[in-house]
Amino acid sequence: MSLRDKIETDYKNALKSKDKNKISTYRLILSGIKDLDINNRSGPNKKETDDEDIKKLLKKMIKQRSESIEVYKKNNRSDLLEIEQGEVAVLSEYLPKQLSEEETINICKEIIEKTGASSVKDMGKVMGQLKQGYSDTIDFSKAGALIKELLNK
Numbered sequence: 065m066s067l068r069d070k071i072e073t074d075y076k077n078a079l080k081s082k083d084k085n086k087i088s089t090y091r092l093i094l095s096g097i098k099d100l101d102i103n104n105r106s107g108p109n110k111k112e113t114d115d116e117d118i119k120k121l122l123k124k125m126i127k128q129r130s131e132s133i134e135v136y137k138k139n140n141r142s143d144l145l146e147i148e149q150g151e152v153a154v155l156s157e158y159l160p161k162q163l164s165e166e167e168t169i170n171i172c173k174e175i176i177e178k179t180g181a182s183s184v185k186d187m188g189k190v191m192g193q194l195k196q197g198y199s200d201t202i203d204f205s206k207a208g209a210l211i212k213e214l215l216n217k
Contacts, residue, residue, distance in 0.1 A: 067115040067158060068097060074157075085147070089154040096121045119159060119200065126155050127205075160200045168202055172210050184215050 065073075075090035100113045100121060129148045136145040156162075163171070175193045179186065190211050194202060 067118045068113070071097070071118075071158065085150050086154055089151045092125070092151070093122070093155070096125065122155050122158055126152055126159075129155070162203055163198070163201050165206065168207055169210055169214075171198060171202070172207060172214060176211070176214055181215060184212060187211055187215060190215075 071090065071093055075087070075094060078086040078090055097113065097118060100117050104111050104113050104117070129152045133145060133148045133152070136142075136148065171194070172190070175181075175190050179189045179193060181187070181190050187208075191204070191208065194204070194207055194211075
């Protein structure tokens with residue numbers, strides 16, 4: 065079952081159970097997927113929208129909501145905060161589980177040793193290795209900061 069089919073099935077189930085929060089989140093996801101379809105059909109690089117495209121869309125949506133969550137925390141808007149956190153929970157269901165910070169640190173150290181990176185100039189090599197092996201399971205914004213910190217020691 066493709067990711068798109070799974071999302072559509074879950075959307076139908078949310079409609080049946082009348083879960084308003086999930087319904088609105090699924091509608092956002094499906095709308096984003098339709099936009100992807102339109103973009104992929106036009107232009108020189110015509111292709112079908114695949115699971116990788118949908119995963120990128122979901123990651124982007126999670127990142128947007130995470131930024132909103134930070135703003136709502138600073139401004140004590142718990143009503144909006146709960147909505148965003150609920151959306152992040154629904155979006156995260158369709159992505160592989162993200163590694164913990166401790167696991168990310170260990171992987172970064174391992175790759176730094178393996179590549180022989182010694183300064184921030186070598187950061188591209190390390191990030192390239194990370195993207196090859198862990199593109200779905202590591203948060204690269206956090207990993208980038210960790211790698212910089214580790215290379216500056």
